[in-house]
Amino acid sequence: MIPEVVNPDAVGPDEISLEQREIAGLSQGQIVRRRFLRHKGAMAALVLLIFIVLLATTSIGFGPFPGWWKYASNTVVPPNPDQSPTMSLRPTWLGGAGVTIGDHPFGLDNEKGRDMFALTMRGVQMSLVVIFVLALLSVTIGVVLGSVAGYFGGWIDAVLMRLTDMILVIPLLLIAAVAGYAFGAKGVWSVALVLGLFLWTSLARLVRAEFLALREREFVDAARVGGASSRRIIFKHILPNTVGTIVVSTTLLMGSGILTEAALSFLGFGIRSPNVSLGSLVNDYDGAFSSRPWLFIWPGVFIIAIVLCLQFIGDGLRDAFDPRQKRIPKRKDLESAAEIDRAMTRGNRTIGGH
Amino acid sequence: MTTFILRRLVAAFFIVLGSSFIVYMLMANAGDPLAFTTEIASPTVRETVRASVTDALNLDVHPVARYFLWLGDVFQGDFGISARTQQPVIDDLGGRLLMTLKLVGAATVLSILVGISVGIVTALRQYSGFDYTTTFFTFVFFSLPVFWVAVILKAVGGIDFNDWLRDGAEFPAWLIVATGLAAGGICYSIAGGPLHRRLTIGAIGAGVVTAILAYISSTGWILDPGFGPIVIALFAVGIAFGVTAIMAGLGNRKALHSALTTAAIGVVTWFPLQLVFDDDGMNIWRLFGLGIVAIAVGSIVGYAYGGFDKGMSARTSAVVALLLSCVIFVDRAMQSWAEYSSSSVIRNRPIKTIGDREVRLEGSFWVVTNDTFSHLILPTVALMLISLATYTRYSRASMLEVLNQDYIRTARAKGLTERTVVIRHGFRNAMIPLATIVAFDIGGILGGAVITETVFEWNAMGRLFQTGLLSLDPNPVMAFFVVIATFAVIANLLADLLYAVLDPRIRIGS
Numbered sequence: 058m059i060p061e062v063v064n065p066d067a068v069g070p071d072e073i074s075l076e077q078r079e080i081a082g083l084s085q086g087q088i089v090r091r092r093f094l095r096h097k098g099a100m101a102a103l104v105l106l107i108f109i110v111l112l113a114t115t116s117i118g119f120g121p122f123p124g125w126w127k128y129a130s131n132t133v134v135p136p137n138p139d140q141s142p143t144m145s146l147r148p149t150w151l152g153g154a155g156v157t158i159g160d161h162p163f164g165l166d167n168e169k170g171r172d173m174f175a176l177t178m179r180g181v182q183m184s185l186v187v188i189f190v191l192a193l194l195s196v197t198i199g200v201v202l203g204s205v206a207g208y209f210g211g212w213i214d215a216v217l218m219r220l221t222d223m224i225l226v227i228p229l230l231l232i233a234a235v236a237g238y239a240f241g242a243k244g245v246w247s248v249a250l251v252l253g254l255f256l257w258t259s260l261a262r263l264v265r266a267e268f269l270a271l272r273e274r275e276f277v278d279a280a281r282v283g284g285a286s287s288r289r290i291i292f293k294h295i296l297p298n299t300v301g302t303i304v305v306s307t308t309l310l311m312g313s314g315i316l317t318e319a320a321l322s323f324l325g326f327g328i329r330s331p332n333v334s335l336g337s338l339v340n341d342y343d344g345a346f347s348s349r350p351w352l353f354i355w356p357g358v359f360i361i362a363i364v365l366c367l368q369f370i371g372d373g374l375r376d377a378f379d380p381r382q383k384r385i386p387k388r389k390d391l392e393s394a395a396e397i398d399r400a401m402t403r404g405n406r407t408i409g410g411h
Numbered sequence: 412m413t414t415f416i417l418r419r420l421v422a423a424f425f426i427v428l429g430s431s432f433i434v435y436m437l438m439a440n441a442g443d444p445l446a447f448t449t450e451i452a453s454p455t456v457r458e459t460v461r462a463s464v465t466d467a468l469n470l471d472v473h474p475v476a477r478y479f480l481w482l483g484d485v486f487q488g489d490f491g492i493s494a495r496t497q498q499p500v501i502d503d504l505g506g507r508l509l510m511t512l513k514l515v516g517a518a519t520v521l522s523i524l525v526g527i528s529v530g531i532v533t534a535l536r537q538y539s540g541f542d543y544t545t546t547f548f549t550f551v552f553f554s555l556p557v558f559w560v561a562v563i564l565k566a567v568g569g570i571d572f573n574d575w576l577r578d579g580a581e582f583p584a585w586l587i588v589a590t591g592l593a594a595g596g597i598c599y600s601i602a603g604g605p606l607h608r609r610l611t612i613g614a615i616g617a618g619v620v621t622a623i624l625a626y627i628s629s630t631g632w633i634l635d636p637g638f639g640p641i642v643i644a645l646f647a648v649g650i651a652f653g654v655t656a657i658m659a660g661l662g663n664r665k666a667l668h669s670a671l672t673t674a675a676i677g678v679v680t681w682f683p684l685q686l687v688f689d690d691d692g693m694n695i696w697r698l699f700g701l702g703i704v705a706i707a708v709g710s711i712v713g714y715a716y717g718g719f720d721k722g723m724s725a726r727t728s729a730v731v732a733l734l735l736s737c738v739i740f741v742d743r744a745m746q747s748w749a750e751y752s753s754s755s756v757i758r759n760r761p762i763k764t765i766g767d768r769e770v771r772l773e774g775s776f777w778v779v780t781n782d783t784f785s786h787l788i789l790p791t792v793a794l795m796l797i798s799l800a801t802y803t804r805y806s807r808a809s810m811l812e813v814l815n816q817d818y819i820r821t822a823r824a825k826g827l828t829e830r831t832v833v834i835r836h837g838f839r840n841a842m843i844p845l846a847t848i849v850a851f852d853i854g855g856i857l858g859g860a861v862i863t864e865t866v867f868e869w870n871a872m873g874r875l876f877q878t879g880l881l882s883l884d885p886n887p888v889m890a891f892f893v894v895i896a897t898f899a900v901i902a903n904l905l906a907d908l909l910y911a912v913l914d915p916r917i918r919i920g921s
Contacts, residue, residue, distance in 0.1 A: 223430040226899045239440035316556055320862055323558045324877060343562045357559035364554035
């Protein structure tokens with residue numbers, strides 16, 4: 058027998074009122090946090106990203122702090138006739154070598170005498186530094202320019218937006234390549250600075266668009282009548298309302314930042330020896346794919362993993378910040394809410410109100 | 412409108428000017444274009460080269476003044492000479508641009524078509540297994556570093572695939588079964604309606620795909636592919652029904668009949684067409700001409716059926732004619748595959764990983780066409796993966812946005828068929844924001860092909876930029892930038908205009 062389709066309206070509250078009831082009495086921040094924590098993809102991605110960051114920082118150590126892994130990224134490792142990865146996930150009872158990481162879990166490179174695990178972790182660290190710096194830089198530039206252009210309008214807007222257009226018209230990778238050459242950027246910090254100097258354009262545009270809409274709103278008028286300065290209106294009244302946009306696009310920007318950095322290094326314009334990043338590792342070993350694929354595969358896998366995590370987190374944040382976002386409630390939730398509803402109306406009829 | 416376009420054109424001009432100034436200054440700062448001269452052994456030759464390059468590139472004047480000298484030359488159509496080769500940059504600029512367009516064009520058209528179709532289907536079947544899987548894969552494709560994928564593609568799609576062809580081109584049994592099951596799962600997920608209908612469709616999908624793969628594997632079809640008139644007739648009927656179902660609805664009998672008539676004409680002309688194709692004078696323009704004739708025939712058939720909606724019949728038949736022409740073209744190209752593959756320069760390793768064509772290859776138009784395809788396929792796949800993800804996500808989001816509007820509910824409420832609601836009310840409106848994204852993307856994608864060109868060693872625009880920058884040679888780099896920036900601003904302008912044309916709520920210039 059085919060079960061009859063249950064009409065949610067007939068059972069009790071519809072989706073919207075259920076959602077409203079769940080968020081009643083919560084602050085905006087709490088609502089966003091709740092929605093984000095419920096986003097399964099984003100939470101899984103967050104856990105994976107934290108794992109990657111911890112693995113990269115603790116294994117070979119970061120800065121002055123030593124790590125638990127036996128090799129550093131620049132230790133010369135004695136050559137071994139078998140260079141292939143020693144990591145095995147197949148248990149012995151399935152005919153494998155057992156669940157073990159062995160001496161060189163990602164294999165080793167005999168020619169340079171490097172342990173691939175240590176080298177990849179170093180690359181992950183450097184790529185993370187790059188996206189962190191470039192995110193900080195481009196958010197600062199993008200938010201300041203975008204809000205000034207959007208708030209003041211007029212010729213300031215025109216000048217700033219034409220400047221944005223000039224940079225936006227050239228593909229990011231190419232202008233970063235030329236600029237990296239011009240400023241002699243070979244190390245992690247300089248490449249990050251160069252990328253940050255050109256990555257802010259899309260963010261500036263988004264922030265400007267938000268400001269254009271928000272500055273016409275009544276609360277801005279009220280603040281102005283109350284005697285607030287332009288600076289106060291921008292930073293205290295309008296900017297907090299654009300946090301959603303900024304956070305979401307910064308997350309996605311960090312993702313594309315890793316890819317751009319990797320592509321730059323691959324073309325030979327980004328981070329170069331003796332510095333390593335995930336992109337420069339892929340570049341160093343792209344000829345080794347047919348004979349020693351592990352040298353080439355692992356840095357790429359980490360690029361994909363980090364960018365994928367950032368994408369999912371960005372997606373979760375977007376859903377969390379979007380006021381139009383409706384969660385599709387499970388039928389179970391609707392029914393239990395209806396149950397509570399009926400109990401409430403029976404018990405609290407005398408109290409009234411809501 | 413004219414004022415708007417003019418104003419935007421002027422603004423675009425100054426934007427290109429400004430960004431070229433920025434790049435020129437960066438380039439002037441990047442290093443000494445004469446650095447390569449230290450490699451020249453003889454001191455007298457070195458001095459002559461240095462003097463002549465310094466003179467031609469005006470290296471003795473201040474960079475700002477040099478920029479304006481360069482700009483003056485550019486306005487006269489002269490992009491200067493390359494310091495390294497001392498050849499004018501303009502010489503092979505056109506050829507390189509065409510090559511990049513060839514590479515980018517195929518990838519863009521394919522990813523737009525596939526991406527939009529997949530995006531629409533996922534929007535229609537929101538929260539289905541297909542939707543979740545596709546969304547996950549679009550995220551993965553977005554995260555792929557293109558150079559990493561390209562290197563793997565070269566190894567797997569080039570070397571391993573050619574080995575597989577040499578070894579007899581047979582699929583292992585598990586692959587046939589797995590692909591069949593996956594196809595069945597996709598069909599099950601996409602199909603609508605009650606469970607037993609979806610199960611049936613899924614089973615049919617799995618069966619058909621498994622049977623086709625088994626046939627291909629057991630007969631070695633890939634080594635000597637081709638359709639032949641019977642399969643083409645099947646294709647023709649399928650296309651006629653499919654296109655009518657989407658564009659006019661199968662209830663529209665006149666459209667269906669005109670589509671079927673066009674399909675029949677196409678199948679019958681397959682025989683005389685083979686003679687035309689084998690003619691020595693066959694070239695790409697004749698091919699286009701035949702395509703246009705096919706579309707014209709389709710339209711005439713549609714009109715000839717008459718009725719109050721003859722425009723619709725004509726459009727349907729024209730699309731059928733176009734698609735069928737593509738099938739016939741592919742069939743003819745396939746007939747020459749074995750000849751191409753076994754030719755003395757290809758030596759049965761047909762899938763190419765380097766360059767855009769095999770210069771030593773001599774043969775008929777069809778052999779050369781096969782050569783172009785086998786060079787294009789891997790870079791196209793690499794480029795497609797990423798733009799495919801973009802278009803799928805945008806079209807899904809856009810379609811969902813539209814489908815949640817009130818007028819869609821109204822359309823359903825007044826009893827329109829699902830096809831009319833989805834195609835006419837939903838799809839058309841969902842395409843408006845997408846059209847601007849596509850126009851915007853095409854501007855940027857030219858520059859984005861640099862990495863793919865590097866990995867697959869295409870000597871096109873991206874190579875001009877990369878080698879120019881590596882040898883600190885300003886003029887090739889600047890020529891590349893001017894072309895890319897011009898494309899980008901024109902694409903942006905077109906995107907804005909397109910929006911105004913497609914969406915009557917947007918009014919510009921008033």
